[in-house]
């Protein structure tokens with residue numbers, strides 16, 4: 001099996017409060033796995049359990065080696081950023097990376113610094129770093145030893161658009177080279193661009209675990225027409241068998257494999273002028289909101 | 295383990311406060327050496343020399359602060375997660391920190407003993423010699439000096455083991471520092487009370503606060519009436535309590551979630 005990470009029946013209680021209920025999933029080599037869930041769903045707790053930061057029940061294996069609370073075989077193959085980056089104010093960014101890097105990875109530090117565009121401040125003490133600077137350093141620290149598995153909790157937290165873009169490129173290129181990522185994020189549009197697989201978590205239970213493509217294709221497409229006569233347009237479309245959504249706009253939902261050509265044809269044939277067509281794209285946000293609501 | 299120890303050493307060396315404290319203590323020691331040269335009646339040169347010109351006290355306080363922050367600062371900076379992710383073994387993490395603290399304490403005691411000797415040579419070259427005998431006409435000054443340094447080192451570690459235990463329990467350092475400082479001065483604060491208690495209940499002589507009298511009893515052998523223990527017993531008692539507190543601290547830390 002080429003599972004880099006395997007989580008089986010993970011259960012976690014904080015005192016009497018059960019936070020994770022039999023969570024089971026696998027992360028395959030080179031995949032970017034997105035972990036999605038509302039605040040308090042248990043994303044951070046799953047990550048902490050995988051890293052042996054908290055005590056939990058169930059079986060967690062990294063590269064086939066079981067992770068215990070105080071012992072783990074494959075640990076040098078994991079890099080992580082959980083919640084906030086841990087940074088010593090009296091060290092510079094460079095010193096952080098130098099301290100963590102193993103000998104064979106010392107060479108690659110400067111490449112990492114330039115990839116994340118940190119050269120401007122990397123030699124200053126971390127005490128005065130801004131939120132985004134700290135975040136970038138935390139990510140760099142997770143990546144510096146080129147681990148097989150990288151666990152990132154809200155990595156885009158505090159990053160500007162350029163930095164978000166740079167980080168995405170870096171993650172994609174590392175994944176291409178075989179690194180496995182487990183990433184949690186509330187910025188679903190970002191995750192949509194990044195993740196190959198998606199795990200949706202609701203109140204400590206996995207409600208969906210699938211590939212991004214499949215999750216999105218199962219969802220419905222919506223199209224909004226702006227026309228010269230919305231009232232007539234509505235009745236024409238309804239008569240042609242389209243499902244109209246409630247509201248003043250002319251909004252139809254398309255079934256799987258269905259295009260908008262037929263609807264356009266119907267409208268123009270009856271002399272309804274189409275001023276604009278807005279297609280609501282397959283949107284991870286909507287899919288997820290539906291899943292969690294349901 | 296070696297990696298962790300190297301990282302701890304790196305952090306200690308890179309901290310400005312490390313060097314500020316060492317230079318500060320050197321200044322105080324030099325000032326006291328000069329003062330005792332100028333006013334030998336009030337500041338007895340030999341006694342001050344034996345205490346490394348008061349550096350021993352300041353080193354103990356510095357070590358208490360370091361011991362309290364060596365664990366809690368990792369929580370404060372949110373870096374404990376990084377370390378656990380890296381090593382995955384709390385016992386090894388704590389062991390590396392203990393080893394660092396031990397190395398640091400050895401270094402400080404040796405350094406300030408050397409510095410005291412340097413000050414003695416500079417200011418008191420002709421005043422007294424290390425081979426001169428003490429009032430009891432048996433021990434020489436240098437033996438007394440070495441014994442005092444050693445006993446200070448040991449009792450400081452007794453306090454440090456308690457500080458390390460408390461900081462393994464709580465994520466904040468203030469309680470550990472408070473207990474450490476109060477513990478270090480406990481003898482001066484409640485020494486009379488414990489002495490009375492020991493008179494009444496004999497077994498209480500084995501309480502850890504009484505064991506802090508080790509250095510005092512080396513200076514004044516008559517102390518044995520109060521402590522109820524001889525020097526060898528004080529030595530072994532200190533050692534046993536240190537090991538005991540360290541084991542409890544290790545157990546507590548090994549079960550800690552982060």
Ligand SMILES: Nc1ncnc2c1ncn2[C@@H]1O[C@H](COP(=O)(O)OP(=O)(O)OP(=O)(O)O)[C@@H](O)[C@H]1O
Pocket residue numbers: 014019037038039040041042043044045046
């Ligand atoms: N140390 C703790 N003690 C008690 N309960 C905790 C602790 N840490 C987390 N919890 C509880 O576990 C649940 C899951 O928390 P977790 O931090 O994993 O959520 P999350 O999915 O990461 O949320 P967010 O999106 O806000 O980061 C929450 O109900 C939280 O209250």
Ligand SMILES: [Mg+2]
Pocket residue numbers: 043044045153
């Ligand atoms: Mg979280």
